[in-house]
Amino acid sequence: MHETVIESGRSEKYYWQDLWRFKELLFILAIRDITVKYKQTFVGVAWAIFRPVLTVAVFVFAFDKVAKIENKSEIPLQIIIFTGVIFWNFFAMSFQQVSNSITGNANLVSKVYFPRLLMPLSSVAVPLLDFLVGFVVMIPFLIYMGYTPTFNILFVPFFLVLAFFSAFSLGVIFASLNVQFRDFQQIAPLIVQYGFFVCPIAYPIATIQELSWYPIYQWINPLAGIIEGFRWCLIPNYQYFQWDTIIPSVIFVTITTILSVIFFRKKENSFVDYI
Amino acid sequence: MTVIEAENISKRYIIDHINGNAKGNTLREIVTDNIKNLFTKKETNQVSHEDFWALKDVSFNINQGDRVGIIGSNGAGKSTLLKVLSRITEPTEGKITIKGRVASLLEVGTGFHPELSGRENIFLNGAVLGMKRQDIKKQFDAIVDFAGVEKFLDTPVKRYSSGMYVRLGFAISAHLEPEILIVDEVLAVGDADFQRKCLGKMKDASTSGRTILFVSHNLTAVQGLCNKAMFMQKGQLMEMGETNQVLATYLSHVQKTALESWWDTPEEAPGNDKVRLKSIKLVPSYLDNQKHLDVRTPFKIKIEFWNMMENANLNISLHLNSLTGECIFNIGTESRAFDKGVIYAECEVPADFLNDGSYSISFMVVKDTASAIYNFEESLIFEIEDYREGTAWYGKWPGYVRPKINFPITQLELESIS
Numbered sequence: 069m070h071e072t073v074i075e076s077g078r079s080e081k082y083y084w085q086d087l088w089r090f091k092e093l094l095f096i097l098a099i100r101d102i103t104v105k106y107k108q109t110f111v112g113v114a115w116a117i118f119r120p121v122l123t124v125a126v127f128v129f130a131f132d133k134v135a136k137i138e139n140k141s142e143i144p145l146q147i148i149i150f151t152g153v154i155f156w157n158f159f160a161m162s163f164q165q166v167s168n169s170i171t172g173n174a175n176l177v178s179k180v181y182f183p184r185l186l187m188p189l190s191s192v193a194v195p196l197l198d199f200l201v202g203f204v205v206m207i208p209f210l211i212y213m214g215y216t217p218t219f220n221i222l223f224v225p226f227f228l229v230l231a232f233f234s235a236f237s238l239g240v241i242f243a244s245l246n247v248q249f250r251d252f253q254q255i256a257p258l259i260v261q262y263g264f265f266v267c268p269i270a271y272p273i274a275t276i277q278e279l280s281w282y283p284i285y286q287w288i289n290p291l292a293g294i295i296e297g298f299r300w301c302l303i304p305n306y307q308y309f310q311w312d313t314i315i316p317s318v319i320f321v322t323i324t325t326i327l328s329v330i331f332f333r334k335k336e337n338s339f340v341d342y343i
Numbered sequence: 344m345t346v347i348e349a350e351n352i353s354k355r356y357i358i359d360h361i362n363g364n365a366k367g368n369t370l371r372e373i374v375t376d377n378i379k380n381l382f383t384k385k386e387t388n389q390v391s392h393e394d395f396w397a398l399k400d401v402s403f404n405i406n407q408g409d410r411v412g413i414i415g416s417n418g419a420g421k422s423t424l425l426k427v428l429s430r431i432t433e434p435t436e437g438k439i440t441i442k443g444r445v446a447s448l449l450e451v452g453t454g455f456h457p458e459l460s461g462r463e464n465i466f467l468n469g470a471v472l473g474m475k476r477q478d479i480k481k482q483f484d485a486i487v488d489f490a491g492v493e494k495f496l497d498t499p500v501k502r503y504s505s506g507m508y509v510r511l512g513f514a515i516s517a518h519l520e521p522e523i524l525i526v527d528e529v530l531a532v533g534d535a536d537f538q539r540k541c542l543g544k545m546k547d548a549s550t551s552g553r554t555i556l557f558v559s560h561n562l563t564a565v566q567g568l569c570n571k572a573m574f575m576q577k578g579q580l581m582e583m584g585e586t587n588q589v590l591a592t593y594l595s596h597v598q599k600t601a602l603e604s605w606w607d608t609p610e611e612a613p614g615n616d617k618v619r620l621k622s623i624k625l626v627p628s629y630l631d632n633q634k635h636l637d638v639r640t641p642f643k644i645k646i647e648f649w650n651m652m653e654n655a656n657l658n659i660s661l662h663l664n665s666l667t668g669e670c671i672f673n674i675g676t677e678s679r680a681f682d683k684g685v686i687y688a689e690c691e692v693p694a695d696f697l698n699d700g701s702y703s704i705s706f707m708v709v710k711d712t713a714s715a716i717y718n719f720e721e722s723l724i725f726e727i728e729d730y731r732e733g734t735a736w737y738g739k740w741p742g743y744v745r746p747k748i749n750f751p752i753t754q755l756e757l758e759s760i761s
Binding site: 073076093096103108173176177251340 | 356429432445463473476499
């Protein structure tokens with residue numbers, strides 16, 4: 069017979085086992101998020117197409133036609149922006165969803181037990197679906213522009229996983245703090261807003277690569293390397309990415325993910341007392 | 344077989360005070376407090392931690408198949424105990440060993456999403472409560488049938504009536520089939536018919552060997568469903584045992600024994616700026632050598648209140664309730680015009696009318712026979728003791744009233760039965 073022992077600090081031992089036992093709930097929460105997002109909309113998931121396409125159109129207009137950003141690479145700015153926006157949207161949305169995952173499920177936190185890590189994990193569903201839809205739209209666009217992707221495209225999942233864990237690690241810390249201090253709910257959108265300009269999303273990395281502080285930038289902004297890696301997967305003969313530049317990013321993301329999960333586990337038992 | 348074994352469980356919450364005030368927990372306050380601490384000497388900020396023990400040294404054993412009712416006034420620690428047992432929050436001290444799968448039902452429809460349809464919510468709620476998808480599929484028709492929502496399966500639950508919402512929520516939990524079911528106050532909602540259905544379902548569950556823990560303020564429900572009860576007060580377990588015995592202890596604890604209460608000035612009296620209670624008294628007309636109010640004693644209820652309104656048409660509507668909340672009767676005075684001053688009303692409850700038990704009196708001052716000025720709730724609580732003669736049976740006399748109605752019995756024919 070199933071035996072449970074409840075004691076202060078006891079849940080630690082079976083945490084990962086429990087997480088596995090509740091895997092069905094993970095999928096159901098993920099499906100719930102997706103269903104709810106497009107409920108009562110007329111075009112439904114098609115919004116996942118409109119949103120990035122419109123964003124790209126507006127940014128091309130603003131950066132290319134109005135601001136006239138100097139494009140030091142030979143690649144058209146539309147492609148730089150399209151690839152950048154699709155990828156950034158995935159990161160930004162994952163980060164925001166994960167940040168709000170605990171407070172957004174407050175009714176569950178205070179009424180039932182399950183490993184709380186399920187909530188940030190399941191919140192990747194919506195951004196992932198949006199990314200896939202956007203990705204499918206982007207491929208014909210690349211071919212039309214004369215940049216048919218090569219086999220490098222097979223590396224896309226690798227960079228996606230990296231992007232997810234960067235979003236997840238930061239988001240999980242925000243989610244834990246958000247339970248007690250709702251201030252973090254205000255900070256998260258700002259990070260997304262500023263991050264868009266700090267990272268090479270709407271401009272090619274070539275524009276800043278020659279600057280004297282670029283090596284430091286590369287180290288303190290692990291996301292920049294991941295975005296460039298993503299472009300390398302899609303754009304043939306993309307010369308601005310070298311595999312060795314991704315190593316700091318991988319190390320950085322691994323360490324922050326582990327630390328953030330430890331932090332989350334420490335905080336998780338007190339969620340119900342503050343939420 | 345013992346299925347739940349709790350040893351000395353305690354749960355502490357810490358309330359912080361600075362200079363006697365509750366300490367802020369917002370980010371701003373924490374940051375500014377810390378900055379202040381940099382510049383001021385530590386002693387000026389007297390941070391005191393106040394420990395609040397929501398549960399203190401609670402130990403008990405529950406056997407398989409027991410239906411345990413947990414009773415106690417608000418803030419007694421009942422809900423905290425359920426939260427600890429269902430692993431939502433950890434105990435600060437102590438250890439609990441639970442044998443078997445636990446499903447806890449702390450609210451009806453936990454995790455229901457208003458945008459999702461009934462069908463989608465059945466799967467969501469089932470998974471949240473720990474059911475496998477396979478099990479939910481198997482039980483799906485039974486759940487829909489029990490809840491009676493066939494027609495609205497594909498309607499978002501935000502459009503459900505509150506009754507439908509509750510029925511669906513309970514139906515899912517009722518089909519969980521866990522070994523141990525923990526239920527909190529869910530019967531407070533829903534209509535009488537549905538409540539009966541729920542209690543029936545819970546009884547069925549217990550006859551098939553399941554263990555039930557049930558928190559309720561509805562003592563009748565506890566009495567009807569549970570074979571054991573726990574009485575909690577201020578975080579401690581006062582008594583655990585047979586339901587009737589524990590209920591009796593509980594009732595004697597909540598009793599306000601005084602048969603009258605009065606206030607000298609309107610300022611301190613309960614009420615509002617229109618009416619305030621001056622006094623309420625229960626005056627028994629004891630028979631010879633009687634010391635307690637029992638079923639044979641007639642008594643008067645005397646009410647005095649201050650009226651602060653000029654020329655108002657007022658009457659009093661009085662409710663006599665059982666302690667479990669059911670209204671035994673409701674009577675009203677005639678409506679008359681009154682000026683400012685003290686108003687007095689009196690009614691007499693005859694002998695051999697109320698059954699033994701605990702009762703409370705609430706009354707409303709009503710203006711123009713239509714609008715309630717103020718409702719004085721539970722202004723008096725009293726107990727009527729049992730008295731019987733000519734019977735060899737001493738079980739609890741059932742019913743709320745015990746009128747002496749003439750009930751003759753005679754033999755009509757003599758017939759020899761061989």
